[in-house]
Amino acid sequence: MSLESFFNPASVAIVGASRRPGKVGREILVNIVRGGYPGKIFPINPGVDSIDGLKCYPDLTSIGEVPELVLIIVPAETVADVMRQCARIGSKSVVIITAGFKEVGAAGSQLEQEVLRIAHGAGIRVIGPNCLGIIDTVHKLNASFAGDLPGTGAIGYVSQSGALLAAILDMANAVGIGFSTLVSIGNKADMDELDIMQYLADCPETKVIAGYLENISDGNQFVREAEIISHAKPVLLMKSGATGAGARAASSHTGSLAGSETAYECVFERAGIIRCNSIKTQFDFAQAFATQPLPEGDSVVVITNAGGPGIMAADAIESQGLTFAKLSEETVQKLAAKLPAAANVNNPVDVLGDALAERYELALEIVMADKNVSAILVLLTPQAMTEVAATAEAIVKEAKNHNKPVFACFLGAEKVEPGLKVLRRGQIPQYDSPESAVAAIKAMSDYHRWRHRPKRVVKLYPVNRRKVENIVERHLRLGIREIGEVESKEIIEAYGFVTPKGSIATTAEQAANIARQLGFPVVLKIWSPDIIHKSDVGGVRVGLKSAQEVMDAFDLMMFRVPKKMPEADILGVLVQEMCTEGKEVILGMHRDPHFGPMMMFGMGGIMVEVLKDVAFYLAPLTAVEAKQMLVNTRTYKMLTGVRGQAGVDIDAIAEALQRLSQLVTEFPQILEMDINPFMVGPEGTTPIAVDARISVEKVGQTK
Ligand code: ADP
Ligand code: MG
Numbered sequence: 124m125s126l127e128s129f130f131n132p133a134s135v136a137i138v139g140a141s142r143r144p145g146k147v148g149r150e151i152l153v154n155i156v157r158g159g160y161p162g163k164i165f166p167i168n169p170g171v172d173s174i175d176g177l178k179c180y181p182d183l184t185s186i187g188e189v190p191e192l193v194l195i196i197v198p199a200e201t202v203a204d205v206m207r208q209c210a211r212i213g214s215k216s217v218v219i220i221t222a223g224f225k226e227v228g229a230a231g232s233q234l235e236q237e238v239l240r241i242a243h244g245a246g247i248r249v250i251g252p253n254c255l256g257i258i259d260t261v262h263k264l265n266a267s268f269a270g271d272l273p274g275t276g277a278i279g280y281v282s283q284s285g286a287l288l289a290a291i292l293d294m295a296n297a298v299g300i301g302f303s304t305l306v307s308i309g310n311k312a313d314m315d316e317l318d319i320m321q322y323l324a325d326c327p328e329t330k331v332i333a334g335y336l337e338n339i340s341d342g343n344q345f346v347r348e349a350e351i352i353s354h355a356k357p358v359l360l361m362k363s364g365a366t367g368a369g370a371r372a373a374s375s376h377t378g379s380l381a382g383s384e385t386a387y388e389c390v391f392e393r394a395g396i397i398r399c400n401s402i403k404t405q406f407d408f409a410q411a412f413a414t415q416p417l418p419e420g421d422s423v424v425v426i427t428n429a430g431g432p433g434i435m436a437a438d439a440i441e442s443q444g445l446t447f448a449k450l451s452e453e454t455v456q457k458l459a460a461k462l463p464a465a466a467n468v469n470n471p472v473d474v475l476g477d478a479l480a481e482r483y484e485l486a487l488e489i490v491m492a493d494k495n496v497s498a499i500l501v502l503l504t505p506q507a508m509t510e511v512a513a514t515a516e517a518i519v520k521e522a523k524n525h526n527k528p529v530f531a532c533f534l535g536a537e538k539v540e541p542g543l544k545v546l547r548r549g550q551i552p553q554y555d556s557p558e559s560a561v562a563a564i565k566a567m568s569d570y571h572r573w574r575h576r577p578k579r580v581v582k583l584y585p586v587n588r589r590k591v592e593n594i595v596e597r598h599l600r601l602g603i604r605e606i607g608e609v610e611s612k613e614i615i616e617a618y619g620f621v622t623p624k625g626s627i628a629t630t631a632e633q634a635a636n637i638a639r640q641l642g643f644p645v646v647l648k649i650w651s652p653d654i655i656h657k658s659d660v661g662g663v664r665v666g667l668k669s670a671q672e673v674m675d676a677f678d679l680m681m682f683r684v685p686k687k688m689p690e691a692d693i694l695g696v697l698v699q700e701m702c703t704e705g706k707e708v709i710l711g712m713h714r715d716p717h718f719g720p721m722m723m724f725g726m727g728g729i730m731v732e733v734l735k736d737v738a739f740y741l742a743p744l745t746a747v748e749a750k751q752m753l754v755n756t757r758t759y760k761m762l763t764g765v766r767g768q769a770g771v772d773i774d775a776i777a778e779a780l781q782r783l784s785q786l787v788t789e790f791p792q793i794l795e796m797d798i799n800p801f802m803v804g805p806e807g808t809t810p811i812a813v814d815a816r817i818s819v820e821k822v823g824q825t826k
Pocket of ligand 1: 656658659665700728
């Protein structure tokens with residue numbers, strides 16, 4: 124259904140409109156009238172005949188026509204009644220401003236369900252309850268008590284916090300930022316962030332979608348659809364509040380490293396959503412996206428009338444991962460011909476402290492033409508001769524004449540204000556520091572790259588699904604949630620992993636015999652379904668070089684471990700061939716209750732929780748994403764080889780991650796897993812999954 128009726132209604136009824144100043148029912152009516160709403164307005168209040176000269180009706184049924192949009196501001200207990208009236212007369216779009224529903228506890232929750240049931244039964248769509256209302260500047264509808272109707276602009280805003288929306292409006296007015304639409308979604312009883320984002324994606328006046336969210340209503344749907352939305356328009360989101368939903372007691376390394384925010388980060392990354400950590404950053408970015416074309420690369424040129432800020436900008440460009448543009452020979456020559464001899468004609472182009480507007484304009488004109496330049500940052504400090512406003516005019520003019528993004532940073536306060544006014548009017552984004560300007564350029568350049576990313580192709584490996592199904596189902600039938608090392612390894616073997624050879628011994632002699640067959644050195648590991656982290660309880664001995672060492676180690680382990688873990692059921696000891704080569708990494712998965720499986724890669728071994736050098740990514744993984752996970756860790760440099768050390772087989776790790784991603788995608792029963800360590804040697808060698816553990820849980824439906 125189109126949401127046109129909410130944002131461009133022919134008529135609006137305000138149920139609970141009031142004459143008394145200070146009441147919400149009063150404020151909203153005033154805002155609608157003062158905002159210049161051109162449609163029909165029907166105040167509803169049984170106690171009065173008219174408000175501000177507008178005829179007042181006792182209830183919705185007595186209007187005699189069907190209001191396209193209904194705003195409800197009456198007390199919570201009576202909202203269901205009003206909703207019944209909406210159903211009776213056939214109004215299909217309702218905004219419930221009233222609070223006192225789900226947010227106040229069980230009774231409110233019940234009330235909300237009742238209202239929703241009536242709405243759904245009649246095909247009515249609802250925004251709210253417990254919200255500040257909606258604003259549409261294009262159609263001059265200010266159906267809110269957030270403040271005055273803001274200026275028109277290209278930003279569509281959706282907020283889960285009404286109060287924050289009021290603050291945003293106030294701030295935006297101060298810096299001259301305009302909006303197309305603003306929506307306070309409140310409790311999201313019916314319509315949620317995704318509905319509004321979809322509307323904004325289709326809304327021709329909206330160029331940038333921005334929002335503030337505390338949670339996401341439907342994780343799976345969001346993952347699927349947000350990617351499509353951000354492909355159409357940039358999405359800038361602030362997200363706060365750990366919900367705790369993801370904070371399930373975790374027994375795996377991966378689980379304990381996946382904080383509750385990890386899933387959101389993964390989802391945002393996959394969907395190309397640009398995360399903002401403050402309102403200021405969000406405004407900084409929104410201004411850029413709303414007014415400038417996307418930079419087609421990541422090389423930035425700086426034009427400045429002061430050396431210091433130029434260097435600050437250069438530092439920011441490098442440290443934020445952009446490229447400091449190298450100007451072409453032709454550009455340098457042209458600049459040298461036009462600028463004074465003392466000027467710096469390389470990046471950062473220094474037009475000198477005495478530069479008038481004209482010199483800025485010349486420099487701009489020349490660098491605009493350079494193919495090596497994808498974005499231009501103009502810095503200005505108000506020195507004695509600086510023409511602040513005229514320079515701003517020159518920037519506006521040059522930006523208009525070319526199709527390259529231009530960003531301004533006028534450092535100062537009162538003296539630069541006239542310039543800022545010109546820039547605002549001329550749609551040039553301006554920043555209070557070189558760093559924040561560079562951050563906005565970076566966000567745009569990243570978004571451009573994301574938009575042009577290769578199509579996602581998930582490779583499917585031939586595997587033995589049946590084998591995994593048998594092991595998983597047997598554990599679930601017996602009510603066992605932790606699959607031990609031996610069977611976990613059988614599972615990953617079925618998906619193409621190689622594990623060390625070995626078998627279980629129940630006596631020291633048997634252990635020595637197995638070791639002889641495997642060849643020395645060997646590793647002994649305690650074998651118990653109740654022990655998850657074996658080395659924590661003295662249950663791992665590596666590098667055993669003889670039968671005698673094996674027998675001694677066996678006896679010691681069988682003596683010590685039961686002392687540490689008296690309740691554990693110990694079935695024997697695993698005698699395993701020892702991998703002597705390679706680096707230890709960890710591969711893992713944590714299934715987020717809302718967003719599904721998240722893959723993890725990191726530096727492995729027992730230090731993984733201490734180093735926390737891990738990367739997460741949403742499954743299923745493509746080859747590109749698997750590789751990117753590796754690149755995203757600090758470990759990566761070490762893996763590719765440093766200081767003469769040979770690197771390891773990067774592609775083999777990426778393939779292992781993809782195989783694992785296939786496993787957890789095909790088996791939703793797998794809740795968490797670790798392969799730690801995964802030993803990888805140089806290119807061409809086979810990596811070995813030395814240790815594995817998997818936990819499972821029943822799911823409603825097995826795929
Ligand atoms: P846990 O993680 O339960 O403590 P692991 O099987 O991972 O037990 O063993 C702990 C550590 O011992 C590993 O991180 C690895 O360094 C070493 N290790 C274990 N098995 C082997 C093996 N077969 N070859 C080489 N090193 C091993
Ligand atoms: Mg381990």
